Amino acid sequence: xxxxxxxxKSIWDYANPTRFLALADRLIPVLGILTAxxxxxxxxxxxxxxxxxxxxSTVLIMFIHVPxxxxxxxxxxxMTMSAIGTLVWRHxxxxxxxxxxxxxxxxxxxxxxxxxSLWGKPMWGTYWVWDARLTSFLVLFIIYxxxxxxxxxxxxxxxxxxxxxxxxxxxxxxxxxxxxxxxxWNTLHQPASVSRFAKPAMDVVFLYPLLLMALGYSLCFFTxxxxxxxxxxxKRRIRTMKMGAARMAERA
Amino acid sequence: xxxEHAAFIIPSYAVSALVIIAxxxxxxxxxxxxxxEIARLEKAGIKRRSAK
Numbered sequence: 001x002x003x004x005x006x007x008x009k010s011i012w013d014y015a016n017p018t019r020f021l022a023l024a025d026r027l028i029p030v031l032g033i034l035t036a037x038x039x040x041x042x043x044x045x046x047x048x049x050x051x052x053x054x055x056x057s058t059v060l061i062m063f064i065h066v067p068x069x070x071x072x073x074x075x076x077x078x079m080t081m082s083a084i085g086t087l088v089w090r091h092x093x094x095x096x097x098x099x100x101x102x103x104x105x106x107x108x109x110x111x112x113x114x115x116x117s118l119w120g121k122p123m124w125g126t127y128w129v130w131d132a133r134l135t136s137f138l139v140l141f142i143i144y145x146x147x148x149x150x151x152x153x154x155x156x157x158x159x160x161x162x163x164x165x166x167x168x169x170x171x172x173x174x175x176x177x178x179x180x181x182x183x184x185w186n187t188l189h190q191p192a193s194v195s196r197f198a199k200p201a202m203d204v205v206f207l208y209p210l211l212l213m214a215l216g217y218s219l220c221f222f223t224x225x226x227x228x229x230x231x232x233x234x235k236r237r238i239r240t241m242k243m244g245a246a247r248m249a250e251r252a
Numbered sequence: 253x254x255x256e257h258a259a260f261i262i263p264s265y266a267v268s269a270l271v272i273i274a275x276x277x278x279x280x281x282x283x284x285x286x287x288x289e290i291a292r293l294e295k296a297g298i299k300r301r302s303a304k
Contacts, residue, residue, distance in 0.1 A: 051255075056255065056256075056257060057254045057255050057257050057258075057261060058257045058260060058261065060254070060261050060264075060265075061260065061261055061264045064264060064265065064268045065264070068268065103275075104275060107271050107272075107275055110271065111267070111268050111271055111272075114264070114267055115264040115267075115268060118260045118261075118263060118264045119260065119264070121260060122256075122257050122260050220272065224275055224276065224279060227276075227279045227280070227283065228279050230283065231279060231282050231283050231286060234283070234286040234287070234290065235286060237290060237300060238286060238289050238290060238293065240300060241290070241293045241298050241299070241300055242293070242298075244298060244299075244300070245293070245296075245298045248298075
């Protein structure tokens with residue numbers, strides 16, 4: 001085989017939106033089915049699990065609260081990588097990925113805050129405390145809203161992409177703060193109980209449904225993200241077509 | 253079924269389901285609308301540069 005036929009696939013092959021759209025069209029149904037399976041099996045395991053000896057039936061809220069919080073942070077991770085992709089490599093899909101993820105990330109952050117608050121009332125006796133974990137998570141929500149607002153505020157595409165990437169990078173400082181807030185400060189929120197170097201501090205009857213739901217939420221995020229990236233590409237295509245038409249009309 | 257905490261569990265699941273489903277529906281409707289818009293523009297004789 002010569003060099004041209006053995007060319008390695010890289011992210012630059014998908015810099016071509018048409019090629020990316022073809023890949024997205026193939027991936028979206030598969031990811032959607034996997035998401036549905038994880039949700040169905042995870043919910044089945046969750047609802048058939050016994051009550052926790054301390055949390056009682058509210059442990060059920062954990063199966064949707066923890067995955068939402070993980071995905072909210074993972075989404076910001078994806079956006080941070082996209083921001084680097086825009087600033088360093090100027091990859092055409094990086095800005096599309098960042099924009100497409102922002103609203104999804106904000107939604108999952110909202111869900112994590114809401115379900116956490118609804119769990120907090122019966123377990124802690126309060127919907128909200130201004131402790132480090134809760135406050136830093138609220139800051140994440142505000143950062144998401146800021147990014148969404150900024151994305152709509154700047155018209156010129158190159159300038160918008162750079163500004164969004166810079167703001168996203170600055171906001172990424174909050175992610176390690178959220179992660180380690182429970183270790184650095186004395187918080188009401190409990191420290192990590194799944195991602196520990198030692199054995200998770202949880203019985204498998206709760207761990208399995210939690211992990212399945214976390215996988216379901218992550219797959220759901222990637223499905224929605226791909227779908228939204230596809231929308232963003234079409235939006236730009238429409239914009240280009242309309243601008244071309246306007247130029248032609250001007251010349252005529 | 254959920255005992256005394258039903259008032260906290262049910263809204264948690266209901267709102268989570270609602271938000272996730274709403275996101276799906278919104279993104280799918282947007283996709284359909286954009287496909288229609290591209291078809292309309294192409295019908296009007298407007299082409300993308302790369303599609304010439």
